[in-house]
Amino acid sequence: AQKVTQAQTEISVVEKEDVTLDCVYETRDTTYYLFWYKQPPSGELVFLIRRNSFDEQNEISGRYSWNFQKSTSSFNFTITASQVVDSAVYFCALTPMNRDDKIIFGKGTRLHILP
Amino acid sequence: EAQVTQNPRYLITVTGKKLTVTCSQNMNHEYMSWYRQDPGLGLRQIYYSMNVEVTDKGDVPEGYKVSRKEKRNFPLILESPSPNQTSLYFCASSRPGTGIYEQYFGPGTRLTVT
Numbered sequence: 166a167q168k169v170t171q172a173q174t175e176i177s178v179v180e181k182e183d184v185t186l187d188c189v190y191e192t193r194d195t196t197y198y199l200f201w202y203k204q205p206p207s208g209e210l211v212f213l214i215r216r217n218s219f220d221e222q223n224e225i226s227g228r229y230s231w232n233f234q235k236s237t238s239s240f241n242f243t244i245t246a247s248q249v250v251d252s253a254v255y256f257c258a259l260t261p262m263n264r265d266d267k268i269i270f271g272k273g274t275r276l277h278i279l280p
Numbered sequence: 281e282a283q284v285t286q287n288p289r290y291l292i293t294v295t296g297k298k299l300t301v302t303c304s305q306n307m308n309h310e311y312m313s314w315y316r317q318d319p320g321l322g323l324r325q326i327y328y329s330m331n332v333e334v335t336d337k338g339d340v341p342e343g344y345k346v347s348r349k350e351k352r353n354f355p356l357i358l359e360s361p362s363p364n365q366t367s368l369y370f371c372a373s374s375r376p377g378t379g380i381y382e383q384y385f386g387p388g389t390r391l392t393v394t
Contacts, residue, residue: 174320200382210370210385256322268313268383272322 167192169259171271178247179279186242186274188257194218196262199233199240204254204273213255216240217262244276252278282307286371286386293361294394301356301389303371311374312354313338313383314346316367323370329354361393 168191178184190199201213214224216233224231228245244251257271284305293299305312313328315338325338329348343365345357354373358365368390372383 202385208368208388210372210388212382212384215382268325270315270323272320 167194167259167261167267167269169257169269169271171255171257171274173274174272175275175277177277177279180249181246183243183245184247184276186244186255186257186276188240188242188271190238190240190257190259192238192259192261194261198260198262200258200260200268201231201240201242202256202258204256205250206252210256213242247278249278249280252276282384284371284373284384284386286369286389288389289387290390292392292394295362296360299358299361299391301358301369301371301391303354303356303386304352305354305371305373305384306352307373307375307384308351309373309375309384310351311383312348313372313374314344314354314356315370315372316340316365317370317388318367326356326369361391363393365391366393367391 170189197218199216203211203213221233221235230243232241254273254275256273258268260268287302310331314326315323317323324340326340326344327338327346329335332348332351335346335348348354368388370388371386374383
């Protein structure tokens with residue numbers, strides 16, 4: 166069975182602080198994709214990143230970085246020098262490569278960046 | 281502009297009155313899907329379609345129907361809505377070819393059933 170756990174339901178940090186959103190997944194598949202999506206207060210879902218299970222290199226995009234560790238089944242997301250515009254709900258998701266009809270979402274982490 | 285559109289964006293209806301939420305994409309995507317989002321539950325898949333005339337149940341299909349007669353459209357039908365179907369609904373599509381890559385989501389439809 167596949168499962169994505171985002172243990173942090175809600176996080177509040179003061180602007181300019183760094184914050185890490187945790188994502189732990191379970192899958193019996195050896196090959197899979199991992200995703201992060203952002204849902205700002207306006208409600209739309211915005212794709213942030215896709216990672217395949219072959220590639221454990223960390224990725225950085227501006228203030229965003231992702232740490233993929235297969236050994237701990239984690240795919241954590243860090244925002245450096247947070248800004249108010251980062252306030253949103255963030256979802257982690259998993260798709261087995263051999264079940265391309267299925268994407269499993271975590272329940273999301275609501276992030277508040279306080280000015 | 282590449283996009284997924286949903287209509288209506290907001291809908292308030294009464295129990296038992298049939299409704300359809302439309303979804304259309306202009307990216308020639310083969311894969312399309314419907315999700316509902318509820319507080320504390322994240323996104324749950326209702327139905328998905330791998331191609332025209334091919335649809336399958338997701339995790340929470342009860343009370344919903346879909347059809348895929350054309351590649352670009354994937355309407356969600358509630359034959360007899362009930363209050364427990366009050367939710368935020370998202371349609372999504374994914375690029376052609378194998379596997380799900382990033383899914384493109386519509387803007388969402390907030391449905392209230394009284």
